[in-house]
């Protein structure tokens with residue numbers, strides 16, 4: 135026997151088989167039962183959610199010789215023919231390929247004929263938004279006053295593309311995305327029928343990837359079945375070509391640390407391993423969604439994700455979901471979706487490239503995180519202006535070491551900012567200094583010693599050895615009225631690198 139795709143083999147045949155569309159199923163079933171049938175239905179909603187299946191069930195139930203409580207019996211001659219798509223009184227038409235006015239006129243002429251074997255002549259017009267304008271007009275006349283034995287069932291994924299005149303003549307049912315639980319239930323039924331098994335988390339993963347469409351879910355399940363008798367998360371990952379989840383969490387860790395290099399390297403590693411950008415972005419979004427859930431509910435199902443959620447904080451999580459979901463949308467239509475993904479990741483890494491208030495707060499937080507981490511790395515390596523981090527990976531506020539607090543008597547962040555503004559203002563009049571000021575931050579003051587920092591380590595290194603330092607000391611000296619010394623505070627990854635490769639050279643502060 136020829137192989138039939140799972141989703142076709144397991145097309146629901148009774149209202150009770152429909153998943154996730156309970157309200158629609160029960161209204162239609164009771165209409166069949168009471169005989170209060172509308173002459174025109176419109177089923178709208180996303181792909182693969184059961185519109186065509188429901189139309190077929192309704193048509194079958196309306197013509198069943200022995201309906202049971204509004205359900206088709208599936209045994210009578212009419213039901214049997216309907217199941218084989220050969221029932222003479224059920225006419226299925228795909229408007230995508232029969233969209234001309236002639237097709238519509240053909241219907242108009244034929245509706246006058248009485249049904250041959252059943253009670254109703256049922257016309258199922260799928261993808262009805264594809265009809266041409268003239269075909270719609272011809273059809274409208276029929277829809278206005280159809281003979282009592284005719285039922286139209288129109289189905290579409292694009293409600294907005296239908297003329298209002300059509301909408302107003304139909305009883306409308308909006309099909310929804312099918313929730314994950316309902317999809318898992320249907321997948322279990324299918325697996326039982328074919329004697330295969332699966333882990334719950336694997337089915338949930340499929341349901342998530344199918345984004346509310348049961349046809350897509352069954353198609354993925356079908357591929358998994360051809361790989362394994364028992365389906366696990368690994369089977370699903372293989373079919374969907376997911377990136378290794380540990381790479382994804384590593385990537386999110388780097389993103390949360392604003393570690394640009396590691397984040398971008400691991401992103402390209404995942405893409406190079408063959409994961410498609412659209413698959414990767416939904417895998418990343420999925421993981422961040424789980425982090426949000428954990429951050430909000432305190433659920434502790436995964437230690438790694440719990441740690442990540444604490445490190446990121448809710449605000450960052452929501453911002454990431456926002457930016458990545460927008461990128462995901464655009465990626466669907468992009469010639470090179472990878473670029474959109476990379477750009478979105480860079481936006482997350484560089485809140486300084488944005489101007490809204492939220493991003494501004496994050497710029498401060500980013501700086502706080504960097505400086506606070508530096509503060510924990512050793513006496514004097516922390517600029518006093520750095521407030522404690524909002525959260526550490528365990529979610530508890532960290533205390534800064536005592537020596538850091540004492541290091542800068544009298545200089546709070548507002549004072550520092552004001553002083554730095556003055557120095558920058560004076561510095562902008564000096565061509566040798568001006569171009570280098572904007573990425574620098576005054577992090578701490580100890581009397582006449584001023585500590586500068588920047589996210590850009592190579593720039594710091596360059597400035598430290600150039601005439602810039604002397605020039606800036608002169609300018610600051612004039613403002614503070616004495617001889618000023620500038621020290622350079624390197625970002626913490628840079629400090630680690632220096633510690634690793636050049637132990638003699640640890641001259642960060644003091």
Ligand SMILES: Nc1ncnc2c1ncn2[C@@H]1O[C@H](COP(=O)(O)OP(=O)(O)OP(=O)(O)O)[C@@H](O)[C@H]1O
Nearest residue numbers: 141144145152153181182183184185186187348349
């Ligand atoms: N609500 C549902 N309950 C059970 N199975 C469903 C449901 N929706 C979809 N399916 C499965 O997906 C297959 C396709 O569904 P169907 O053709 O009814 O979707 P549709 O909404 O008409 O999609 P499209 O808009 O792409 O035409 C069915 O054969 C069935 O296996």
Ligand SMILES: [Mg+2]
Nearest residue numbers: 185186260289
């Ligand atoms: Mg359909």
Ligand SMILES: [Zn+2]
Nearest residue numbers: 198207210213
């Ligand atoms: Zn029957």
